[in-house]
Amino acid sequence: MDKTDKIGQEIEDNGFDGFLLQGNNSSTDLYYLTSFEAPDSFTYLRAQGKDIILVSPLEKGRADEEAEVDEVVSTSRYKKGDNREDQDAKRDILKQFLEDYGVKKLEVLEDFPLGTAEKIRSKGIEIGTVENKVIEARKIKSKQEVEYLRESQKATERAMEKAKSMIEKSDVKVGKLYYEGEVLSSEKVKREIKIFLLDQGYQLPEETIVACGRNSAKPHDTGEGVLEAGEPIIVDIFPRSGEKYFGDMTRTFVKGGAPEELKKMKQAVLEAQEEAFKLLKQGPTVKASEVHGKVCEVLEEHGYRTLRSDPDTDSGFIHSTGHGVGLDLHEAPRIGDKNEDLEPGMVVTLEPGLYIPDIGGIRLEDMILITEDGYENFNEMSKEMRIT
C-alpha cells in the first residue's frame, strides 16, 4: 500500500468521496504526493481510487512525463486559454473537475483557502477539514528518503569543513580575520559555502548563516561584515539537494582565545546535546518533550534561562531543541515541549543553543535518524569551538 492508497482509504473511512490539495512549488506536500512541481498553482485530487492532477495547458506535457499520478488533466478541458490569474474561472473549473470525478463530499486540509471553500460550498459540494495527514505521513521517511537526507547532510558537513578551514587559515590583525591577505567577511564565507554546494548540485533556497559577535545572539540573523577574533561565529548551513531533501547543520567557531563566558556557554550547550543523545539511546520510547526537557534542564542547571523557566526571555535557550527535516527544512515532528512520539524512520535535528544579547550565541546542530535501538547520527564533524 503506497502513501496515496493510505490517504484514499482514510477518505472513505471519514465518509468523504474525494481529497483535494492545491498549491505551487512552495507546497512540498503536493510534491510528496505527486512528484511534480510547478511555479503556478495546480490541483491534486484523490477520488475513485485514483491520483489525478489538474494543471494548466502550459504544464501538461511536463506533467505527463514527470508526475507520478494516474491521470493528468489540463484545465483547457474546461475552459479556453490560460486561466491562472482568473479566480472565478479557476473556481468554475474546479467545480466541473470535481463533478467529473463524482465528488460530492470533499475532504481538504485545514489550511485550504476559505474563499475557495465558500465558493465550492455555494455550488452544492460539501467540504470538511482534516488535520494535515500529509504532514503526518511525511514524518516517517522511506529508505530512499533516509538515503537522500544522509547524503544531503554529508554534503553539508563538507561545506562546513570548508567554512572552518577558511577561519582556520586566517590570520588575526587588530582583532580582525584576514584570509589570503584580505579581510574575511561573513559574506565571503557564505560565498564559498554556496559555490561549493552549487557544484555538488545543491540549491540554497534560504540564506546561509555566518553570524559573528552580537549577530550570533539572534538565532535567525544571517550575519554580515568582518569576522572578528575572540567572538563566536555561528555557521548554520541548510542546502537542498537535487532530490529536494535538506541538509541542516550548525557549528560555532571562535578564532583565537575565547572569553570565559563563551567557554562556559559552549560547555553547557555541548553537555545539553550529549544528555539528549544519551536519552535517545534508550530507543524510541522516549518522547520529544522529554528530550527537549532534558536539554532545558541541563542549560538551566548551568544557570541559563530557557523559555520554560522564563517565557519572556530573549536571553538563554530561546528556541526548541530540534525539528524534522525532509522536503522542508522544518517539518514534523518538533522536538519541543509537546508530547510527540519519536518513531523509527524519523529524521530530526538536535540543536541546543544559548544566546546572550551582549555577548553572542553558541549553537551545535546534528541531524539524526531515529532507529529501533536509538539513533544514527549523520554527522561526524568535531564540535570543537576554538580554532587557532
Add this chain to the structure above:
Amino acid sequence: MDKTDKIGQEIEDNGFDGFLLQGNNSSTDLYYLTSFEAPDSFTYLRAQGKDIILVSPLEKGRADEEAEVDEVVSTSRYKKGDNREDQDAKRDILKQFLEDYGVKKLEVLEDFPLGTAEKIRSKGIEIGTVENKVIEARKIKSKQEVEYLRESQKATERAMEKAKSMIEKSDVKVGKLYYEGEVLSSEKVKREIKIFLLDQGYQLPEETIVACGRNSAKPHDTGEGVLEAGEPIIVDIFPRSGEKYFGDMTRTFVKGGAPEELKKMKQAVLEAQEEAFKLLKQGPTVKASEVHGKVCEVLEEHGYRTLRSDPDTDSGFIHSTGHGVGLDLHEAPRIGDKNEDLEPGMVVTLEPGLYIPDIGGIRLEDMILITEDGYENFNEMSKEMRIT
C-alpha cells in the same frame, strides 16, 4: 497616506474592525506590508489604526529591529514556550491577540486557512473575506521599487551576456558545443550564471533555465545535458536581489546555422513582440488583453497555433504574453486574455514564445515599466538568435 493606511481605511469602509494576514517568508504580501520575513509563520494585524505583528519569542528581537510596524508582540505574552507547531495553542493565542486589539469582525483574504477561520468563528469572532487587496496595491510600484526592479534586470542582463559569451566562445565538434576544451552542458552555463549573480548579491530561489533542443519546447523545462549546434537554446534567468525584487529575462540562441523552421519561428516571435511594443506606445489606455491579443494575432498570421485558436494545443504559443514582476516573480497584472488595465507604475514582462514538440522553442522576454506615454524597456540586449 501609506500603503497600510489605505488598507486600514478600506477595513472600516467594509464594516470590519481588523484585517489579518498570516504567513512565513514565502508570503511576499506579508513582507510588503511589514518589511519583515521569518522562516516560521507570523501574524500581521491592522486594527485600531495600527500595524501590529505577532511573532514567536525567537523572532522578537529581530522583529523589533527590522519590522516596519507600530507594535511587535511576542506569542509569549499569551502562552509559555515555543508553540510554532501546536495548532490548537496557536488558535487560542490568535483569539486572545484579536481580543486585545478589540477585533470582533475580522476581514481576511480569500486564501485564509479554512480550519483557522472555522475555529475563530466558533469563538465568536465574525470573519469575512475580501479579494486580495495587497496584490492589488502591489501592482503599482513605488519609485523605490521601480529602481530595485531596474537594477535587478540590469544584473540579469549582464548574466545573460555571460551565458551568450560561453556559447559564442564554444567550438562545435560533431554537433556538440565545447567550451575551453570541454563539453558545454546546460548545467555548466547555469553554474556560471549562478555564481555571477551570487557575487552581485542575488539569490536564485528558482531554477534558471538553459534548455536546448526538445527540452526548449517545454516552457518550464529547466534543461540538462550537452548543448548542441543548430538547436535552440532558451536561456531564462530570474534572480532576486538583496532588496528582494526579481529580474526576469529570456533570450534564445542557436550556435551555428539554424534550420529554416527555427528561423521562421524566431521571426514570428520577434514580430509579435515588436507589435506589442507598438501598441504600448499608445500609452496606458491599452488593455492587457489587447496586447496579448495582438501577440496571438501576429503568431496566428504566421501560421502557428495559440491557446485562443486551439485551447488544447501543446504546440505554438501556449502561455500568456507576460506578467507583473516585483517581490514575486509572477504577480499581477497578467498580460493575458483578461481585460486588465495597464497603469503607469506597473512593471511587467513581455515574453511571446513558440514551442513545437519535435523542434524546440523560441522565447524572447523583456521587462518594461508602463509610463504615462508608453513604456520604458529595462533591457538593452540584442535579440539576435544566431551565434557563430
